[in-house]
Amino acid sequence: MKRIILFTILASLALPCFSIVTKHDVNKDKYLAKNVPEFLIDMPGEGHGVLIKPNWIVTVAHLIFSDYTGKEIVIHGKKFTIEKVIIHHNAKKPNSSLFEGDAKPLMDFMKTTSDVALIKLTEDVSHVQPIALYSDSDELGKEITAFGRGSTGDGKQGSIFETKRQKVLRTMTNRVDLAEGNWISITLDDNKNALELEGIDGSGDSGGPLIIEKNGKQYLTGLFSWDYVEGDLKSFKHGLYGGKSYQVRISNYINWLNETIKSN
Template sequence: MRFWYLFFAVSLLLPNCSNAVVKRHDIPAEKYLVENAPEFLIDMPHEGHGVLIASQWIVTAAHVIFYDYTGKSIKIAGESYTIESVTKHPDYIEPDESLFKGDAAPLMTFLASRSDIALIKLSSPVSGIAPVKIYQEDNEVGQIVTVFGRGATGNGLIGEDLSTKSLRKTHSFHNKIDGAKGNWLTYKFDSPPNSLPLEGMHGSGDSGGASVIFLDGEPYLAGLSSWQYWQGDLSKFKGGLYGATAYQVRLSVYKDWILGVLAS
């Protein structure tokens, strides 16, 4: 089990676990900094992020639940709240450690097949923060998303620098959704001149971070940072390079499951 967590913390960040984002090499890094992070972006107890979607509920990527968080304290806007319960999607399963050796294809197939989503219930409602609404349409392809995270930084030429994870500065970037199939939204980290002005890719430590579509200035949660596609030997994995494809948990697919858990 420890190898599983190490792989994600060191690689993708695969989804991602907690810090910033990987940026274009030709744009000043400070352009990606966020002065005031959205209050609905929550830091998980161990690593990674969650998103406040109701006064007493946080949605996150299931793989950032590293152990039993029940009864653990979580900080939201400077206040401490207690986690009452954690509900992982029934189609979320842990991988066998053998998948993290050799060719990446079996691991990629495994990651694509599962539901990497969990809901956290707080023992008391959060006050003073507006939860973000979930994007419920199925027309994500072609939409521009704004992605938030506090994980490892870097740029598309050299990839992510894992030593930057400890900085924990909030960054955001833009990308265009080019795939919406089943449980996943995907986008590609294009190199200039074919990239958006502030195009980027999630880094190690960004798992569970919010991918937001803005409609008339209002944010809607479309995805959660989850994993990054890789071909070849896993020992040579380097996250955040130009050409890489990111996978995001597709919230519109899970809206009925989310509403069911909240209602129960």
């Protein structure tokens, strides 16, 4: 389940979100998504976006590799033209010096940025339905379902970077174990707390949706963004049990999303 200086360098460290990494003792076929969610959009190159209005897609800012204005994006078999891309004003790139040595300065920096962007299409998407946004700030402890086409692996061996080329759509479940400020976070557990299809994001999953179901309705609550690292960056292995990743917290950006869409 990479990009500009931040995520290009982190890719070599296995740091950015990698596709769904699974439990080692569960049949891997159980993680295969039976259907592609209508709101899930594949971004140009890799990663994902989510249809939240008939002509608006939300994604993570680090997937905006170039000027996408006027370019085409395929949404469930149909081509649409991108009218504009609006990146959050607080989306920041770290200095290259942060990619050496202890991970803490880089992790501290990542927590201060806003990895979110909006894409406006020139016309409405009418053949699939958008997903509603989760606006409540009670995500902590709630179960989420997520999707991604990135790399895979399991909690014992970690994420296998080369598997991202398969572009296989997988799904997983987890629980939100942190919800503060810009971020929600999940951990890959291997104990009594682990869910049946416990998983965590892998390389190429960036922008993939985290979904909460409430009163029978699905809501977008997060977007896969980055992985948490402790210790030396060079020795980090992504996707092992106990690993943690951070996701864009949609509820924290509700006002920015709604106001930006309204004013554009």
